[in-house]
Amino acid sequence: MMQRSYALNLLDDKVGFGRALINWYDEYQRDLPWRQAPTLYKTVVSEFMLQQTQVVTVLPYFERWLAIFPDFKTLAEAPEAAVVKQWEGLGYYTRARNLKKLAMVFVNLEPPPKTPEGWQALPGVGPYTAAAISSIAQGYPQAVIDGNVVRIATRLIAEGRLFGGSAEAHRFLSPLVQSLLNVERPGDHNQAMMELGATVCTKANPLCVKCPVSAFCEAFRLGTPESFPVLLKKVLVRRQVARICCVHEGAILLERRPSTARRLADMYELPHAEPFGLLLEKEIPVLIKKRGIAQEIIEEPIYQVMKEALSDTTLTRADLHWVPISEVDQVTLSGPHRRWVKALLEKLY
DNA sequence: AAGGCGGGGCT
DNA sequence: AGCCCAGCCTT
Missing domain, CATH: 1.10.340.30 (Hypothetical protein; domain 2)
Structure with a gap:
């Protein structure tokens, strides 16, 4: 040999x-x-x-x-x-x-x-x-x-x-x-x-x-x-996640991830749109963001909605918080959401 | 031994 | 559009 x-x-x-x-x-x-x-x-x-x-x-x-x-x-x-x-x-x-x-x-x-x-x-x-x-x-x-x-x-x-x-x-x-x-x-x-x-x-x-x-x-x-x-190559998976941007009386609605979440525990994000049951398919997103995470590619359209469009019952969810715009810097946002929120506030308000 | 976990730089 | 980055933990 x-x-x-x-x-x-x-x-x-x-x-x-x-x-x-x-x-x-x-x-x-x-x-x-x-x-x-x-x-x-x-x-x-x-x-x-x-x-x-x-x-x-x-x-x-x-x-x-x-x-x-x-x-x-x-x-x-x-x-x-x-x-x-x-x-x-x-x-x-x-x-x-x-x-x-x-x-x-x-x-x-x-x-x-x-x-x-x-x-x-x-x-x-x-x-x-x-x-x-x-x-x-x-x-x-x-x-x-x-x-x-x-x-x-x-x-x-x-x-x-x-x-x-x-x-x-x-x-x-x-x-x-x-x-x-x-x-x-x-x-x-x-x-x-x-x-x-x-x-x-x-x-x-x-x-x-x-x-x-x-x-x-x-x-x-x-x-x-x-x-x-x-x-070994990894397979890329594509996903789409719709989110909402809702500002009312100087505060923006954010969703806090549960402390028990495996990812991004306790961190704030723009709220997921889906639980609100809104008909957004025909709406134009105010912003469409793409990001890659590990072996995922996530596309996240963000829809601007008025508070009146959200039912009072859904707004009582414990994970939803009205964060005053002046205090957004104090909370911890998940990665790109920090930039998105900033961009949205500058663009819309 | 896999799969999940973030986000960004670089080609 | 993909791959990779001074990896670790859980399942």
Whole structure:
């Protein structure tokens, strides 16, 4: 049986790979706020915000967050509503609730966790985040595997098998990725891998010319870096959800999602039109919004209605609230609804 | 092992 | 119009 041939010398020269990577990182790393005067708290907050969220999106949220919740204790003692409010628009809101829970546990924890296993016992911390926190903030020699690392690793060895889910990819790549870790500087090595994936070894149009480790890369040698990794495609589902915009005596009617809702719990939205039993099919929506969420494409026509068109019985529903326009900024709206409400109020009133 | 969970950037 | 992003939790 022939030994699978990898690029020139990745497996024979892991130290060389790590050195080339870390030298590149030392010279070209981005100036990110959580890297300035780093602390354990900054690392934890940034890693939570960065779960499934791009750096550029996180930046303004991170700066605001540190100004309002400067440390674990402040966060632990802050009301949950205030915490979620600061997360407004960032998505995956259980991250915010879990981050506050983590702070509440952390301030009563002596000593703090020092291993990935210890961190992973805390709310909202999975394998990735546990490895990231303990390596970056504590120097623990644990390699992280995220989407960037999967892309880099599969390209390094030109691994073309189909991965059904990320768990499968992680299981397969973990030994290789861990074996490449620079145990002298595990935190910087991990960040360098992700930085490389974000800025050079990108999904489309990778900048192999600027890559510090292209000499170790089998996909580069083959000239087909974009063909790795091979991931299962997800099916897109389309939905339509009609909503209403109703303003009366300086207040807008909003619907609060139940506290028990799996998604967007306790957050406000423009009310769903359907429960009101209005005949809207022939009406012209004042606004038609489209948005993509995960594997869904949702089209949401918004109809302007007068209060008189809504029956008194439906208006007594406990989840409906007349929010004064001057106080709309105080409540937490679900993502795009914040922008839609603003656009509607400017357009109509 | 799947499916749900947000929203936005980028091609 | 799709894909992906410094993933985690529940079922």
